[in-house]
Amino acid sequence: MSWQDVCSVDDLQPDSGVCALVGGQQVALFFMIKDQAVYAVHNYDPIGKANVLSRGMIGDIKGEPVVASPLYKQHFSLRTGVCLEDEQVVVPVYPARIHNGRLEMQVAEPTLIKGSRQEEASV
Amino acid sequence: MSTKKSLVVIGNGMVGQHFLASLVASQVKDSYHITTFCEEPRTAYDRVHLSAFFSGKTAADLALADDGFFTDNGITLHLGDKAASIDRNSKTVTSAKGVTIAYDTLVLATGSYPFVPPVPGHDRPNCLVYRTIEDLEAIASAAKTSKVGVVVGGGLLGLEAAKALTDLGLETHVVEFAPRLMAVQLDEAGGAMLRRKVEALGLQVHTGKNTTLITDGGQCVNKMCFADGEELETDIVLFSAGIRPRDDIARACGLDVGSRGGIVIDNQCKTSDPAIYAIGECALWNGMIYGLVAPGYTMARTVVADLAGSYASFTGADMSTKLKLMGVDVASIGDAHAKSQGSLVYTYQNGASEIYKRLVVSQDKKQLLGAVLVGEVSGYGTLLQYCLNGIELPENPDSLILPPRSDESVGLGPDALPLTAQICSCYDVTKGAICQAIEAGCSSISALKAETKACTGCGGCGALLKSVLDCELTKRGIEVNTDICEHFPYTRQDLYNLVVVEQIKTFDDLLDKHGKGRGCDICKPAIGSILASYWNEYVLAKEHLGLQDTNDTFLANMQKDGTYSVVPRITGGEINPDMLIALGQVGKKYKLYTKITGGQRVDLFGARVDQLPHIWKELIDAGFESGHAYGKSLRTVKSCVGSTWCRYGIDDSVGLAIELENRYKGLRSPHKLKFAVSGCTRECAEAQGKDVGVIATESGWNLYVCGNGGMKPRHADLFATGLDKATLIRYIDRFLIFYVRTAARLQRTSVWMENMEGGLDYLKAVVIDDKLGLCGQLEQQMQHVINTYQCEWKSTIEDENKLKRFRHFINSDQPDDNVVFVEERGQIRPADEEERKHFKIMEVA
Numbered sequence A: 001m002s003w004q005d006v007c008s009v010d011d012l013q014p015d016s017g018v019c020a021l022v023g024g025q026q027v028a029l030f031f032m033i034k035d036q037a038v039y040a041v042h043n044y045d046p047i048g049k050a051n052v053l054s055r056g057m058i059g060d061i062k063g064e065p066v067v068a069s070p071l072y073k074q075h076f077s078l079r080t081g082v083c084l085e086d087e088q089v090v091v092p093v094y095p096a097r098i099h100n101g102r103l104e105m106q107v108a109e110p111t112l113i114k115g116s117r118q119e120e121a122s123v
Numbered sequence B: 001m002s003t004k005k006s007l008v009v010i011g012n013g014m015v016g017q018h019f020l021a022s023l024v025a026s027q028v029k030d031s032y033h034i035t036t037f038c039e040e041p042r043t044a045y046d047r048v049h050l051s052a053f054f055s056g057k058t059a060a061d062l063a064l065a066d067d068g069f070f071t072d073n074g075i076t077l078h079l080g081d082k083a084a085s086i087d088r089n090s091k092t093v094t095s096a097k098g099v100t101i102a103y104d105t106l107v108l109a110t111g112s113y114p115f116v117p118p119v120p121g122h123d124r125p126n127c128l129v130y131r132t133i134e135d136l137e138a139i140a141s142a143a144k145t146s147k148v149g150v151v152v153g154g155g156l157l158g159l160e161a162a163k164a165l166t167d168l169g170l171e172t173h174v175v176e177f178a179p180r181l182m183a184v185q186l187d188e189a190g191g192a193m194l195r196r197k198v199e200a201l202g203l204q205v206h207t208g209k210n211t212t213l214i215t216d217g218g219q220c221v222n223k224m225c226f227a228d229g230e231e232l233e234t235d236i237v238l239f240s241a242g243i244r245p246r247d248d249i250a251r252a253c254g255l256d257v258g259s260r261g262g263i264v265i266d267n268q269c270k271t272s273d274p275a276i277y278a279i280g281e282c283a284l285w286n287g288m289i290y291g292l293v294a295p296g297y298t299m300a301r302t303v304v305a306d307l308a309g310s311y312a313s314f315t316g317a318d319m320s321t322k323l324k325l326m327g328v329d330v331a332s333i334g335d336a337h338a339k340s341q342g343s344l345v346y347t348y349q350n351g352a353s354e355i356y357k358r359l360v361v362s363q364d365k366k367q368l369l370g371a372v373l374v375g376e377v378s379g380y381g382t383l384l385q386y387c388l389n390g391i392e393l394p395e396n397p398d399s400l401i402l403p404p405r406s407d408e409s410v411g412l413g414p415d416a417l418p419l420t421a422q423i424c425s426c427y428d429v430t431k432g433a434i435c436q437a438i439e440a441g442c443s444s445i446s447a448l449k450a451e452t453k454a455c456t457g458c459g460g461c462g463a464l465l466k467s468v469l470d471c472e473l474t475k476r477g478i479e480v481n482t483d484i485c486e487h488f489p490y491t492r493q494d495l496y497n498l499v500v501v502e503q504i505k506t507f508d509d510l511l512d513k514h515g516k517g518r519g520c521d522i523c524k525p526a527i528g529s530i531l532a533s534y535w536n537e538y539v540l541a542k543e544h545l546g547l548q549d550t551n552d553t554f555l556a557n558m559q560k561d562g563t564y565s566v567v568p569r570i571t572g573g574e575i576n577p578d579m580l581i582a583l584g585q586v587g588k589k590y591k592l593y594t595k596i597t598g599g600q601r602v603d604l605f606g607a608r609v610d611q612l613p614h615i616w617k618e619l620i621d622a623g624f625e626s627g628h629a630y631g632k633s634l635r636t637v638k639s640c641v642g643s644t645w646c647r648y649g650i651d652d653s654v655g656l657a658i659e660l661e662n663r664y665k666g667l668r669s670p671h672k673l674k675f676a677v678s679g680c681t682r683e684c685a686e687a688q689g690k691d692v693g694v695i696a697t698e699s700g701w702n703l704y705v706c707g708n709g710g711m712k713p714r715h716a717d718l719f720a721t722g723l724d725k726a727t728l729i730r731y732i733d734r735f736l737i738f739y740v741r742t743a744a745r746l747q748r749t750s751v752w753m754e755n756m757e758g759g760l761d762y763l764k765a766v767v768i769d770d771k772l773g774l775c776g777q778l779e780q781q782m783q784h785v786i787n788t789y790q791c792e793w794k795s796t797i798e799d800e801n802k803l804k805r806f807r808h809f810i811n812s813d814q815p816d817d818n819v820v821f822v823e824e825r826g827q828i829r830p831a832d833e834e835e836r837k838h839f840k841i842m843e844v845a
């Protein structure tokens, strides 16, 4: 799988999220500035049923990096996409990295780590 | 089967039902066929909460027995049938409908009826009483065509009835024969204080009035004439002049009754016929009729125990009461009138705050015999426990009623209570029973309720129950964790102090010094709010950006479909036609759903994130500014039209509301803040339901604090009266910053105050008397916030960099295609899931 250029690091928001349209999919991109870590997950909140995850707050729960949905506050792991409140619910996650001041990610196949019930994500 | 005996219960009221429930829960039920006569058209209901019927509770909500209770337990129920006579020779009961049942054991639970003084005219139209659901239906229907109501009787029940009439919108009077209100429970000074408070609420009180005649009125349906020659016109006359035991059926069959009524019972609740018991309000024990439900319940349980053959006695009951009448706290404990021999009395009276407290103690000052509390009853639980359990009083008993000096706490910790202390009087649950339940694993209030039934009646024991639970958990080494979250081992108040003491300006700095991990959606917004209230920097500054919840990030409230609402500030609810037109134009242009809010302003819904800056630009150009509907901050200062237009207005409520809203707008706080200002006591702005409420009076502004609507409404407390504007504003400044500094995360002022040791008194001491010597600092901090106010929307649209954030995609101008609207009543609304599949996005504005 090849790395795809998405945007400049300057387009990201420190310790917060933005949304990008990549290969026809809405992708929420998060930037943890202290660890210089970036995470990419699908923007669709399968519980709130709206494209809003990029507008959630990020942080960690017991060391696991998470985003809290801005609608009903469930936490999704930024590494696996699994919902901490209900492990049956999972959002797609994508490999992402910072390379030469650019954010790159792999998008063709979203990496679904585990879980059975995944809501159909809107384009 | 034929070995079973017959048990008949006459009366299915609160006590009769409690008896049946206790009976079927015991072994005794297997020995009896049970039959009950219920005169009313429905089985037992919660008479104690009867008034809730006026606030929307239905007969079904008030019902005490489950649907299947009678059939499931094999109880024969004769509904709507009154027991008419008892034949003690043949041991039978015959009903009005002609049913005759033989009994081996008979229980009388016939309750009482409201006493109607035999004044000529007492049976005229609209002369009513307050006891059954039917009575309330009659009152509600009479009220529809009435303007004025008079309650005859200023006791507990009379005042409750008066409140009901006021709530029905009537001009309400209370006429009392005695020289003061609540004569049974209160002494003279307490009664006088209560009267002032009740009058301040708009009720008219007439004491020492003897009604001699009720006759045709001129403007109203009725006219009451008093012995002193005065008259009072009224549409409704509601008698609440005491109760009389329903002993007629007992009297007719020759049972002993008291000279002033009541079926005489012994300690086992047996009447003069050993086959017949009497319980509840119809029973006379030791010369006493108990007009409260708890003693009746104890009698019921005594009879069940007696039937089971175990030794049980009813030996009297505590008549202490605590209640909130029309927002006035009143409590009376034990020998309130100091009738006991040699008793000594302490009184504390605070005219300014309208607080009255009286302690009655034994000659040796060691035992508490009684107490009266008006206006401030937080000490009730402690005092009651001293009184009931004979706990030795502290050296200076008056410390129990004086406002707390320094930081000493005068509360009697739950630890000091003996295991026999009764915590819940409705269900007779002792501290011992609660400890046992905790031992068995209950670790929450809800578990304790389910296990012991404590606090499932009137709920009055809730605070005490909670303190016993917390204390017991702590003793067992189970820590009651107050940390804000896993990242900071501190409370919000601790964090606030760290920020102030170490002059910390950013979340990262605080996390480095005092926390761990990366933070989360609990600690980030809480600390964001603390930094904002203390430093008042732009909330979207780079270092604070990640701390804001989505609503604060986009300066708008997110709706269910990911779009946002737009709420411009409309100070005091005042808006001129041009501004209204501007709002309409923006709404129209961006095709937004438009609604008048409950906070006297206009909300525009359905804005996409990319539209927000455009909408706000137009609004700001038209003269609007952010309404902070998204922030934990001041929302609205609601106003009534006030003296400028209203014929009753005493002062300019709109002017003051606008001034207050402009003063405090933007202040970040632990939870949202709502104010209101009313121009007179009619209170059209509902100031007494707000965190800060102000009402104009002839002698100045009255300030109310810590009111709340929402999930758990709380009536605000009167904080100070007759203030000039400068003092009023000074008090509000101090009050707000003290709240901002010391409240827990997401704690409204109501809960904050209720959890504060010392409660309202303490708050007054801090804000009015400057007990902590803090007032200067508090005012200074408020001034800083006021000086550094900025309209966040204005700052945002002026900053190109910030605007970058307001796009759905960072790399495309497409909008979110999951946002789909359909039309309803001529405006947009979010499509539901089904509709979304069918419709395509509406045209982009």
Ligand code: SRM
Pocket (backbone or CB within 6 Å): B557, B558, B559, B565, B566, B567, B595, B596, B597, B598, B599, B600, B601, B602, B603, B629, B635, B636, B672, B674, B689, B690, B707, B708, B709, B710, B711, B712, B748
């Ligand atoms: C728009 C409005 C309803 C309306 O159409 O009238 C409204 C709408 C919301 N209210 Fe409200 N409340 C509105 C007046 C009220 C009132 C009435 C009042 O203020 O006089 C109350 C009861 C009074 C009170 O708060 O004491 C009220 C009690 C609540 C509560 C419960 C608070 C509590 O302490 O129990 C919440 C939940 C919360 O804040 O945690 C809430 C939360 C909300 C939220 C923010 C829920 C949310 O997160 O989406 C709603 C978002 C509004 C938006 O998107 O703009 N709203 N809400 C009213 C806006 C008034 C305004 O102009 O700002």
Ligand SMILES: Cc1cc2nc3c(=O)[nH]c(=O)nc-3n(C[C@H](O)[C@H](O)[C@H](O)COP(=O)(O)OP(=O)(O)OC[C@H]3O[C@@H](n4cnc5c(N)ncnc54)[C@H](O)[C@@H]3O)c2cc1C
Pocket (backbone or CB within 6 Å): B010, B011, B012, B013, B014, B015, B016, B017, B037, B038, B039, B040, B047, B048, B049, B050, B051, B081, B082, B083, B084, B109, B110, B111, B112, B130, B131, B132, B157, B160, B246, B249, B279, B280, B281, B282, B290, B291, B292, B293, B294, B296
């Ligand atoms: C508005 C209001 C507020 C109150 N607030 C409180 C409070 O805050 N705290 C408190 O402790 N107490 C309060 N009380 C008092 C409390 O309701 C009574 O103490 C309690 O209801 C007494 O129960 P009881 O079963 O003895 O009488 P009741 O509940 O009156 O029941 C007696 C029943 O017997 C029926 N009956 C009578 N004669 C016959 C017959 N011959 N045949 C068949 N049925 C018959 C009656 O119709 C009635 O249904 C309040 C009362 C009212 C009206």
Ligand code: SF4
Pocket (backbone or CB within 6 Å): B640, B641, B642, B643, B646, B647, B648, B649, B650, B653, B678, B679, B680, B681, B682, B683, B684, B685
């Ligand atoms: S509260 Fe009083 S002054 Fe204000 S509008 Fe109502 S009646 Fe008029």
Ligand code: FES
Pocket (backbone or CB within 6 Å): B423, B424, B425, B426, B427, B454, B455, B456, B457, B458, B459, B460, B461, B462
């Ligand atoms: S005292 Fe009434 S429920 Fe406990």
